[in-house]
Amino acid sequence: GAGVSQSPSNKVTEKGKDVELRCDPISGHTALYWYRQSLGQGLEFLIYFQGNSAPDKSGLPSDRFSAERTGGSVSTLTIQRTQQEDSAVYLCASSNLGGQFGNTIYFGEGSWLTVV
Amino acid sequence: AQSVAQPEDQVNVAEGNPLTVKCTYSVSGNPYLFWYVQYPNRGLQFLLKYITGDNLVKGSYGFEAEFNKSQTSFHLKKPSALVSDSALYFCAVRDIRQAGTALIFGKGTTLSVSS
Numbered sequence: 001g002a003g004v005s006q007s008p009s010n011k012v013t014e015k016g017k018d019v020e021l022r023c024d025p026i027s028g029h030t031a032l033y034w035y036r037q038s039l040g041q042g043l044e045f046l047i048y049f050q051g052n053s054a055p056d057k058s059g060l061p062s063d064r065f066s067a068e069r070t071g072g073s074v075s076t077l078t079i080q081r082t083q084q085e086d087s088a089v090y091l092c093a094s095s096n097l098g099g100q101f102g103n104t105i106y107f108g109e110g111s112w113l114t115v116v
Numbered sequence: 117a118q119s120v121a122q123p124e125d126q127v128n129v130a131e132g133n134p135l136t137v138k139c140t141y142s143v144s145g146n147p148y149l150f151w152y153v154q155y156p157n158r159g160l161q162f163l164l165k166y167i168t169g170d171n172l173v174k175g176s177y178g179f180e181a182e183f184n185k186s187q188t189s190f191h192l193k194k195p196s197a198l199v200s201d202s203a204l205y206f207c208a209v210r211d212i213r214q215a216g217t218a219l220i221f222g223k224g225t226t227l228s229v230s231s
Binding site: 042091107 | 220
């Protein structure tokens with residue numbers, strides 16, 4: 001597609017349920033990023049993929065969070081046993097040739113997660 | 117350490133007046149600096165970036181930013197503000213320490229343009 005596509009755009013879930021958030025990056029972009037935006041916390045980097053590989057998972061907030069990327073394209077961020085503090089906007093972004101400092105990172109519209 | 121600071125939580129300006137949204141940075145090595153804008157209930161949109169070269173960088177929607185190495189600043193500017201410029205603005209620096217060189221963002225500055 002023309003831009004980074006995320007789904008669902010909005011999700012309300014009950015505490016304790018699992019949720020999956022999907023990201024479809026810009027076609028041809030090898031680098032994919034997940035960020036979380038919450039009130040009072042700003043934009044928090046979660047994880048980076050180069051192709052299907054995530055070299056560093058230390059940004060994930062807890063072991064309830066996991067992410068994968070298949071076929072060098074679509075990525076899924078999974079949150080298990082959701083808690084109210086997981087309520088946030090989850091932003092996905094992509095870039096051509098991750099690791100190249102000057103390349104622009106393009107963001108999707110975000111998945112707005114509310115845990116009740 | 118790589119970081120950016122946006123010292124103002126909010127900037128208020130009247131339509132037609134010039135606007136400045138401030139950003140200072142702290143980096144190891146050369147800085148790679150970006151500005152993004154976020155409209156209500158939307159994702160982040162890229163405005164402009166500084167990689168190397170001219171200190172004055174021009175971007176989308178009439179915005180520009182001035183890179184100042186001695187003051188370690190990268191302020192966002194526009195000669196004549198529009199009401200439609202009202203949004204949340206983020207300054208960011210590329211984290212060259214980590215494999216993905218993800219962006220490190222400032223806290224954001226809310227710009228309010230009054231008619």
